Amino acid sequence: MATNENKSSLEVIPRNEEKIKKIWKTAGILLVLTSIEFLFAFTLPRGLLLYAIFIGLTIWKAKYIMMEFMHLGEEAKPLFYSIIVPLIFLVWLVIALMREGSDIFMIRW
Amino acid sequence: MSTTATAVGVSSKRGIWGGGNEPLKASYGKLMMWFFLLSDIFTFAAFLTAYAAIRVSYPGYAGPEDVFVGSNEYWPVPEMVFDAIPFFHGVHIPLAFVGLMTFILIMSSVTMVLAVEAGHRNDRPDVVKWLLWTLLGGITFLSCQAWEWSHFIHGTDGGSLMTYVNNLGQIVSETVYGANLAVNEYGPAAFAQLFFFITGFHGFHVTIGVFLLFLAFYQAAVGVYERRGHYEMVEKIGLYWHFVDLVWVFVFTFFYLI
Structure with missing residues (x-):
């Protein structure tokens, strides 16, 4: 049972409407970017240009989710870099595996 | 939320990495959640890069889209595969259902960030309300995915x-x-193997997220966090939930758009 002793009297801070507005604004941006992806999926011809646009928009959305929703931008700089910098390895992974995939394509077809 | 550590008896010459303080200014739990998420980013990135590598090793379907037929000679067009929606049997409505799923997951991420924000303000009714919305979003997404899988399999x-x-x-x-x-x-x-593995692994993450959300919802509702004095658990589960959304953004692009 919660006794008076361990029942903390946490002070409720009133809503900061500006902060909440910013959250909904970010949500709006994410939904608009997704709608643009849909629009392009049905209007532009399939090809490398379209794929590059899709990947660019996706990374843009990822940036919003990580910085605004996960508040990574507000963390201490060393924490921020220890999350972001290791992702450089993915660049190598993508280049190596795409090369591998297209070589398999050349041999197979 | 970490308390600012004013280390007693620690010389200022020691510097920020000399111990006795919190160089990353985050609690142990939050740090470990971030590093777990980093390792999970690598797992999903490996899955999706493998998808891309296998995809480029096949020729893409090159003919007109309205006469598309499935064949194991070429990679299918996603719009022609994912074109079903519940209650509209046999009607070609490309990508609408997966668009709905994306919308649901993004909205549940928004309600989650509102719950975290309410937690910072120690506002118990708001935390409970927004966690309940997030929980509903997660369960709806999982139900949609169950239908999607069922349709794909049959x-x-x-x-x-x-x-x-x-x-x-x-x-x-x-x-x-x-x-x-x-x-x-x-x-x-x-194509189907990668679909099962990648969306399955993501769905597994969502399932765990729903369990964690229920835990946070229950504990917030009965006042565990209020007695504890802070709502950091909501923040940590929030990080995980946003990550699930982040992964879906990538799965959506690679599976359903490209």
Whole structure:
């Protein structure tokens, strides 16, 4: 049972409407970017240009989710870099595996 | 939320990494959640890069889209595969259902960030309200995915004529309906295998997220966090939930758009 002793009297801070507005604004941006992806999926011809646009928009959305929703931008700089910098390895992974995939394509077809 | 550590008896000459303070200004739990998420980013990135590598090793479907037929000779067009929606049997509505799923997951991420924000303000009713919305979003997303899988496995009315090596090692030509790990009516066997593995692994993460959300919802509702004095658990589960959304953004692009 919660006794008076361990029942903390946490002070409720009133809503900061500006902060909440910013959250909904970010949500709006994410939904608009997704709608643009849909629009392009049905209007532009399939090809490398379209794929590059899709990947660019996706990374843009990822940036919003990580910085605004996960508040990574507000963390201490060393924490921020220890999350972001290791992702450089993915660049190598993508280049190596795409090369591998297209070589398999050349041999197979 | 970490308390600012004013280390007693620690010389200022020691510097920020000399111990006695919190260089990263985050609690142990939050740090470990971030590093777990970093390792999970690598797991999903490996899955999606493998998808891309296998995809470029097949020719893409090049003909006009309205006469598309599934074949294991080329990679299918996603709009032609994912075109079903509940209650509209046999109607071609490309990508609408997966668009709805994306919308649900993004909205549940928004309600989650509102719950975290309410937690910073120690506002118990708001935390409970927004966590309940997030929980609902997560469960709805999982239900949609269950339908999506069920449709993918059972397939279309027409199926596709496939020539493939069956599990007895014989080459067979027959009409294939739906998908399993050996053959599917949409494209090469790897297409369905990757679909099951990647969306399955993501769905598994969502399932764990729903359990964690329920835990946070229950504990916030009965006042555990209020007695504890802070709502950091909501923040940590929030990080995980946003990550699930982040992964879906990438899965959506690679599976359904490209």
